Amino acid sequence: xxxxxVAAASAEARAVTGAGPEARPMxxxxxxxxxxxxxxxxxxxxxxxxxxxxxxxDQLAAVEAVSAARGDEYTNLALLTDGLRAERExxxxxxxxxxxxxTPRRKFIxxxxxxxxxxxxxxxxxASTADLALILVDARKGLVEQSRRHAFLCSLLRxxxxxxxxxxxxxVDWSQEVYERIADEFTAFAAxxxxxxxxxxxxxxxxxxxxxxxxxxxxxxxxxxxxxxLERVHIASDRNLVDVRFPVQYVIRPQSTTVTDYxxxxxxxxxxxxxxxxxxxxxxxxxxxxxxxxxxxxxxVPEAFPPMSVTVRLADEIDISRGDLICxxxxxxxxxQDIEAMVCWMDETAPLRVGGRYAIKHTTRSxxxxxxxxxxxxxxxxxxxxxxxxxxxxxxxxxxxLRTTVPLLADEYRxxxxxxxxxxxxxxxxxTVGAAMIVEAT
Amino acid sequence: MTTPAAYQVSHLDALEAESIFVMREVVAEMERxxxxxxxxxxxxxxxxxxxxxxxxANVPFPVMHVDTxxxxxxxxxxxxxxxxxxxxxLVVASVPEALASGMVRESGDGMRNRIQTPVLLDAxxxxxxxxxxxxxxxDEEKARAKERVFSFRDEFGQWDPKNQRPELWSLYNGRxxxxxxIRVFPLSNWTELDVWHYIARERIPLxxxxxxxxxxxxxxxxxxxxxxxxxxxxxxxxxxxxxxxYRTVGDASCTAAVRxxxxxxxxxxxxxxxxxxxxxxATRGDDRVSEAAxxxxxxxxYF
Numbered sequence: 001x002x003x004x005x006v007a008a009a010s011a012e013a014r015a016v017t018g019a020g021p022e023a024r025p026m027x028x029x030x031x032x033x034x035x036x037x038x039x040x041x042x043x044x045x046x047x048x049x050x051x052x053x054x055x056x057x058d059q060l061a062a063v064e065a066v067s068a069a070r071g072d073e074y075t076n077l078a079l080l081t082d083g084l085r086a087e088r089e090x091x092x093x094x095x096x097x098x099x100x101x102x103t104p105r106r107k108f109i110x111x112x113x114x115x116x117x118x119x120x121x122x123x124x125x126x127a128s129t130a131d132l133a134l135i136l137v138d139a140r141k142g143l144v145e146q147s148r149r150h151a152f153l154c155s156l157l158r159x160x161x162x163x164x165x166x167x168x169x170x171x172v173d174w175s176q177e178v179y180e181r182i183a184d185e186f187t188a189f190a191a192x193x194x195x196x197x198x199x200x201x202x203x204x205x206x207x208x209x210x211x212x213x214x215x216x217x218x219x220x221x222x223x224x225x226x227x228x229x230l231e232r233v234h235i236a237s238d239r240n241l242v243d244v245r246f247p248v249q250y251v252i253r254p255q256s257t258t259v260t261d262y263x264x265x266x267x268x269x270x271x272x273x274x275x276x277x278x279x280x281x282x283x284x285x286x287x288x289x290x291x292x293x294x295x296x297x298x299x300x301v302p303e304a305f306p307p308m309s310v311t312v313r314l315a316d317e318i319d320i321s322r323g324d325l326i327c328x329x330x331x332x333x334x335x336x337q338d339i340e341a342m343v344c345w346m347d348e349t350a351p352l353r354v355g356g357r358y359a360i361k362h363t364t365r366s367x368x369x370x371x372x373x374x375x376x377x378x379x380x381x382x383x384x385x386x387x388x389x390x391x392x393x394x395x396x397x398x399x400x401x402l403r404t405t406v407p408l409l410a411d412e413y414r415x416x417x418x419x420x421x422x423x424x425x426x427x428x429x430x431x432t433v434g435a436a437m438i439v440e441a442t
Numbered sequence: 443m444t445t446p447a448a449y450q451v452s453h454l455d456a457l458e459a460e461s462i463f464v465m466r467e468v469v470a471e472m473e474r475x476x477x478x479x480x481x482x483x484x485x486x487x488x489x490x491x492x493x494x495x496x497x498x499a500n501v502p503f504p505v506m507h508v509d510t511x512x513x514x515x516x517x518x519x520x521x522x523x524x525x526x527x528x529x530x531x532l533v534v535a536s537v538p539e540a541l542a543s544g545m546v547r548e549s550g551d552g553m554r555n556r557i558q559t560p561v562l563l564d565a566x567x568x569x570x571x572x573x574x575x576x577x578x579x580x581d582e583e584k585a586r587a588k589e590r591v592f593s594f595r596d597e598f599g600q601w602d603p604k605n606q607r608p609e610l611w612s613l614y615n616g617r618x619x620x621x622x623x624i625r626v627f628p629l630s631n632w633t634e635l636d637v638w639h640y641i642a643r644e645r646i647p648l649x650x651x652x653x654x655x656x657x658x659x660x661x662x663x664x665x666x667x668x669x670x671x672x673x674x675x676x677x678x679x680x681x682x683x684x685x686x687x688y689r690t691v692g693d694a695s696c697t698a699a700v701r702x703x704x705x706x707x708x709x710x711x712x713x714x715x716x717x718x719x720x721x722x723x724a725t726r727g728d729d730r731v732s733e734a735a736x737x738x739x740x741x742x743x744y745f
Contacts, residue, residue, distance in 0.1 A: 025450075026452060027450055027451070027452060027453055028451075028456040028457070056717075056718055056719050056723065057718045057719055059720060059723070095588045095603065095606065096588070097584075097587045097588050098580045098587050098630070098631070099581075099587065100580070100581045102453075102633070102635070106453070107633075124608075124610070125609060125610055128610040128611045129610075129611060129612075236450045239449065241449055249463070249466045250466045250469060252497075252498070254499035254500070255499070256499070256500070259498045262498060262499075266495070266496075268462075268463045268612070273449070296494070297493065297495075297497035298494075305449045307456055307459050308459050309458070309459040309463050309495070311497075322470050346608050361613050361615065362613075417611065418611065421613070423608075423610055425617060430594075430615070430617040430618060430619065431607055432607040432609075432610075432615045435608070435610045
């Protein structure tokens with residue numbers, strides 16, 4: 001048999017991939033959904049996947065067969081995302097599932113978080129990387145405790161865009177009045193939360209109204225369909241292009257006879273724009289230098305910005321290693337060992353306690369920390385602060401003061417989601433036990 | 443001056459940047475990483491990303507092939523050529539050798555999917571690898587949709603889906619005790635179509651069986667199996683010639699081809715974009731065993 005290798009090279013390849021001169025390249029939007037099956041979340045996701053041809057006939061057939069075997073009265077689309085045996089046996093969603101679909105404009109990554117068990121832990125995880133969060137309410141029920149909790153967590157995690165889908169509009173006779181009452185109530189609640197961008201869409205996920213195309217049943221609604229909004233919501237300016245933050249991940253020094261004296265600092269741009277010639281400062285040392293080149297494997301680039309992974313070379317030889325950070329001399333993060341942070345506790349085996357010692361991972365830097373104080377525990381339903389609390393249990397959130405063994409190169413989380421967040425790790429079990437968002441670093 | 447609107451990256455660039463970040467994290471934090479390399483398209487893309495992540499230095503870890511002995515010759519040749527080009531160290535974890543030594547026994551159905559797991563775990567232990575890059579994607583299969591990018595495995599290589607570490611922002615927790623390890627999936631967020639778009643954009647050569655060719659096949663359960671030394675037709679199964687290509691490349695005894703006229707990367711992209719069946723559903727006999735076939739194998743230490 002022939003063993004030739006077919007080269008994929010061809011002139012048309014670039015045109016096909018959408019990188020041709022006339023094609024607008026697809027970008028990437030990550031969004032998180034949460035809610036319970038009762039709100040129709042699985043139906044909504046199933047509908048988005050199906051209508052964008054991202055749901056395959058064998059997947060659908062498998063779900064139909066299982067639904068029928070269990071005696072479900074309708075095809076249970078939740079089975080599409082309930083990938084684990086235990087989930088299907090118990091009829092619950094345990095863990096975050098990731099789903100993918102694309103339109104010619106955008107690729108979408110859905111972090112589908114369950115509504116019941118471990119709600120907060122999963123929602124916080126899904127929201128941490130999301131550009132947008134989708135909250136579903138049942139039009140017949142209006143806002144429930146969970147909708148408010150959900151909105152609060154999105155604002156805590158600084159998800160830049162929020163979409164409220166008022167679902168099951170078919171069951172309230174497509175009533176504008178019902179929609180507006182819910183939209184007004186939610187808008188008023190969101191105003192207290194510092195939500196930068198809120199869109200409310202009346203939909204029927206089951207019937208497909210206002211999902212992909214505008215609904216004929218709700219002529220009174222003048223906004224976009226859900227998919228239209230997801231495709232066009234402007235996310236480019238959500239990135240922080242002002243504060244140069246480049247955490248050094250790895251030092252590239254080829255041990256080679258052909259490439260000699262090469263020293264490059266590899267990393268992913270957290271924020272800001274880096275250009276050759278820029279004056280930079282390296283933390284924690286405080287040494288300054290100039291950017292000699294910004295490189296990728298495909299050659300040098302004129303500038304680097306988030307989320308590019310690049311290699312930065314400096315004009316001067318200074319001692320830099322993993323965990324250091326490159327910034328600008330006049331715009332630097334705090335070099336701080338005393339950290340005030342909102343912490344979401346994620347461990348069921350042991351609570352966070354004042355005096356507890358943990359490992360932490362912040363950007364590319366690892367350290368140890370001791371919990372010096374717990375100011376309060378937050379009731380995420382009432383937003384009431386309980387100052388008498390002395391520990392945080394699974395899924396509880398509170399404001400914590402920590403002291404770290406080495407300085408963190410930190411920004412406030414509200415200013416920078418990359419240099420403002422860290423995870424807390426139990427050194428005995430190695431489990432990730434907490435997520436922290438920095439409020440103040442000194 | 444550039445306007446902020448210009449500071450955008452395409453979805454392929456965003457995926458590439460994320461995968462490179464993941465690989466650099468592993469090399470910076472783990473002691474003995476290794477990359478699974480089968481000569482399949484996902485591992486080929488993964489290896490290209492590794493080249494990019496560490497350029498101009500060489501890829502700083504060995505590659506490993508879990509060889510079931512049921513190989514497509516084109517793929518084996520591709521593997522060896524690639525490894526030689528990049529000057530990589532290749533570790534072969536051989537199922538035939540494990541059979542010969544009595545470490546594993548052939549299963550009744552002749553499929554070697556299940557018995558490759560102990561062979562893999564044995565090689566991991568022997569070489570003391572603590573991080574294993576795999577090319578698995580979350581869009582492939584519903585159990586994989588729940589997998590972390592850094593997936594913790596105990597000393598038996600087992601995956602505990604109900605006890606996974608939360609993964610926030612881009613902070614990956616690779617801490618482990620001696621004997622435990624981390625499976626790392628840099629292509630977690632890629633889809634089959636993304637992989638093909640990237641192959642086209644980067645002009646990455648692939649083994650020829652990924653493109654349409656004529657082959658002698660039989661049809662079983664709606665899938666087209668090539669007749670070769672590892673795959674024998676049953677009584678009544680008729681051999682015929684058909685224009686086919688492989689959407690996935692696995693063990694030659696249980697990987698099926700699809701009917702296809704797509705003999706170039708552009709045509710494959712068109713075909714993949716239009717298909718209504720998942721790649722594993724169309725081509726893998728081993729996933730059809732039960733609703734949870736993949737989850738069960740993963741719990742035992744499979745990728």
